[in-house]
Amino acid sequence: MPGGRLSHQDRLDIAAGLTAGLGYAEIARQLDRPTSTVSREIARNGGAHGYRADHAHYATASRARRRKPGLPTGDDQPSGPVQGYVERFATMMVDGGLPRMASRVLALLYTTDSRSLTAADLVRELRVSPASVSTAIGYLERVGMVHREPDPRRRLQHYVIAEEVWVKAWQVSARTNLNWAGTAAEGADLLGRDTPAGERLTQMAEFFHHLGEDMSGGPGFEVIDDAFTILAALLHAARPLTTHQLATALNWPPGRITDAFASATKYAEYCDPVVLDQPTADTYQAIPNPARLTRTQLHALHDS
Structure with a gap:
């Protein structure tokens, strides 16, 4: 019955669905359960590749016996629209390439009313091991998406979503x-x-x-602007020039000319339809990009 505890048969059906390659949402639909219930069940019991129905059933019963009387189990937890949204939010990030546990931690940090959460908060809310939370936090810190703030009063670490995450x-x-x-x-x-x-x-x-x-936003403005300048100078000269000639004409140090040549070559797509050409070992010229036109178009232009 929807909303009740998962039965042994439910868990067998979940295991069969994972073996068949079904997604969490499809398994939940077949069981007539919320997707969040199925995703929590799988996450708590080995994940999609390690889930075993018998082990999950006995482990859940064991956890229930260890809890204090009156404390609801994970299967009794309300799975309302907010919890369902958090799970969907995490799944979306997983589809985008973020590790699953890191996605769940980030989704929880985003949807909590509190500015930050401790490791104990994350373990309690996600119902996973401290080691799983530690691994997820370590990943999020490495990529700069989460940072920690110490609480000197209680010697705790609070985890906060980074600015511009x-x-x-x-x-x-x-x-x-x-x-x-x-x-x-x-x-x-x-x-x-x-x-x-x-x-x-x-x-x-x-x-x-x-x-x-x-x-990455392409090359910096200063980099590409120098490339544009030397191409404009070469077009205006209408003849090949050496690095020394360009440096003298533009009143630039030779190193800046060399860097501009390198940028015009590296970021040729930004300079299109003009490209840098080197007719001899020490001269350069600006020419139309030969790749911009087809061979038929080039022949037609030469014959016109």
């Missing part, structure tokens, strides 16, 4: 994409960029590099 999460994702790009580029160089495997890895590296740069 979602900016931190975005930055973590951006760094992950750039790491993918770097690893793929390393593989392309190792296998040879002209091999089939090297070509695939090169495409992967370029994709994740652009994605990571876009998520």
